[in-house]
Amino acid sequence: MIDRSIHPNTRTLLDAWRRMQADPQSHALTGPGAHDHESLIDRIFVVEQREDQSWLVRTSGTTLNALVGRNLVNNNYLDLWTGPDRAMMAAFLESIRFDGAPGVVRGRGETLNGERVELEITLMPLSAESGRSPRLRMLGLYQTLGAEPMLTGKPVFRHRISMLVPPDTRRSGVQLRLVAAQ
Structure with missing residues (x-):
């Protein structure tokens, strides 16, 4: 996943997920703790x-x-979404489940009065294994991107998807390239 312009909270959670995946047996994670990120x-x-x-x-x-x-x-969770957005979100969750890597949703939330807030929702599998796990759990982060005070306490009623950033399944490390010449 390309994470150039993501919210700092999203970056923090993605970094923690990557550390957990690098050493799943470790119970003592290095780096910031929950008390450092109460928001x-x-x-x-x-x-x-x-x-x-x-x-x-x-x-x-x-x-x-x-x-x-x-x-x-x-x-x-899918009840937050309607119509085509619901179908896209269901497919997106399936791709995260299948690939075993995080994905990010960019979108907007709207109140009944029409106030809007930009959203960034990050979803990541809580299992180190990808594939067909019947009871997969995902950790999510629901992050507003400014304008939250403009909601003046009114709840977000409608969620719309603007962009999906699917899991990045590229493997890092040495790559072999085969070149054939005649």
């Missing part, structure tokens, strides 16, 4: 894929709940 922790959520292909929200932070105007726990 990030309240925007985190965890979703779990169910057998019916829904994505049940297992936990959600207090700031996230306030932004959407309700507690998301035990609700289908």
Whole structure:
């Protein structure tokens, strides 16, 4: 995933995910701790894929709940999205699940009064294995990109997708190139 212009909270979470993937057996992670990023922790959520292909929200932070105007726990994450955006989000979650790597959604949230806020939603698998895991969980970060005070406490009612940044599955390291000459 190309992460040139992402929010600092997104970068922090992606860096932590990469460290965990590099050494999954380690329980003592190096780098910043949760106490260093309190504003990030309240925007985190965890979703779990169910057998019916829904994505049940297992936990959600207090700031996230306030932004959407309700507690998301035990609700289908896909219910935040409608129409083509819902179908794109379902396919996007599937690509993250299959590739076993993080992805980022850029979009906007709208209140019932028409106020808008730009959003960046990061999703990353909580399992080191990609493929067909029936109970996969993903860690998510719901980050606003400015203009949050303009909402004046009104909940985000509608979510729209502007851009999807799929998992980057390129392998780093030595690459072999075959050149044939006649």
